[in-house]
Amino acid sequence: GQQLNQSPQSMFIQEGEDVSMNCTSSSIFNTWLWYKQDPGEGPVLLIALYKAGELTSNGRLTAQFGITRKDSFLNISASIPSDVGIYFCAGPAYGGATNKLIFGTGTLLAVQP
Amino acid sequence: NAGVMQNPRHLVRRRGQEARLRCSPMKGHSHVYWYRQLPEEGLKFMVYLQKENIIDESGMPKERFSAEFPKEGPSILRIQQVVRGDSAAYFCASSPTSTHEQYFGPGTRLTVT
Numbered sequence: 001g002q003q004l005n006q007s008p009q010s011m012f013i014q015e016g017e018d019v020s021m022n023c024t025s026s027s028i029f030n031t032w033l034w035y036k037q038d039p040g041e042g043p044v045l046l047i048a049l050y051k052a053g054e055l056t057s058n059g060r061l062t063a064q065f066g067i068t069r070k071d072s073f074l075n076i077s078a079s080i081p082s083d084v085g086i087y088f089c090a091g092p093a094y095g096g097a098t099n100k101l102i103f104g105t106g107t108l109l110a111v112q113p
Numbered sequence: 114n115a116g117v118m119q120n121p122r123h124l125v126r127r128r129g130q131e132a133r134l135r136c137s138p139m140k141g142h143s144h145v146y147w148y149r150q151l152p153e154e155g156l157k158f159m160v161y162l163q164k165e166n167i168i169d170e171s172g173m174p175k176e177r178f179s180a181e182f183p184k185e186g187p188s189i190l191r192i193q194q195v196v197r198g199d200s201a202a203y204f205c206a207s208s209p210t211s212t213h214e215q216y217f218g219p220g221t222r223l224t225v226t
Contacts, residue, residue, distance in 0.1 A: 031213045033213065033214065033215075035217075040219075040220075040222075041219055041220070042117075042119075042204050042206075042217035042218050042219045042220050043156070043204070043217045044217070045214060045215070045216060045217075048213070048214050088155060088156070090156075091213075092213045093158070099144065099146070099161055099168075099169075099208065099212070099213055099215070100146065100158040100161055100169055100171070100172065101146075101148075101156075101158060101213065101215060102158070103148075103155040103156045103157070104155060105155055106155055
């Protein structure tokens with residue numbers, strides 16, 4: 001079935017550093033979503049991507065829809081302590097009338113002040 | 114505009130009891146999704162509902178689990194005769210139309226003792 005693999009699994013960085021993470025799949029996705037989850041909370045939608053090659057920003061966050069449609073990237077510039085959390089990529093399962101999302105394995109980000 | 118609301122936030126049940134989890138979607142949203150998150154894992158789709166209809170329940174265990182989204186009132190995820198393996202965080206999401214951009218609630222953390 002469809003799977004999304006994220007790397008790295010975890011990152012420990014200093015405040016102010018830039019961060020890059022990615023999400024890959026063996027199958028094509030037509031939409032990529034990036035979510036952030038804080039401990040004890042639900043995922044919050046950060047960025048949605050709909051077109052191969054698309055580059056979209058949300059403040060210090062920038063995400064790209066890979067041209068092969070099998071990957072996506074998320075960059076965070078000038079990280080701050082509140083960036084701490086787990087970042088998930090997600091995409092819609094194909095087939096049928098469903099809107100169900102497949103979620104990636106997550107990247108845990110820790111930021112040292 | 115209030116976000117997706119879930120209650121209770123924490124629920125403790127003994128093995129064999131029933132658990133009822135409630136979700137009120139964002140105002141204007143008529144599509145509701147339930148996901149389950151086991152510790153240290155990503156979210157797994159369970160069921161997708163529109164008002165009074167189940168659209169996709171491919172992620173729901175065949176026994177003990179049921180979901181509804183009545184014409185009036187919140188969506189309910191019901192787990193009968195809970196077992197320890199049901200302990201997880203259950204998240205509800207909603208969307209205004211048949212879109213992949215889903216907005217999540219804070220979750221209900223179910224603990225089965």
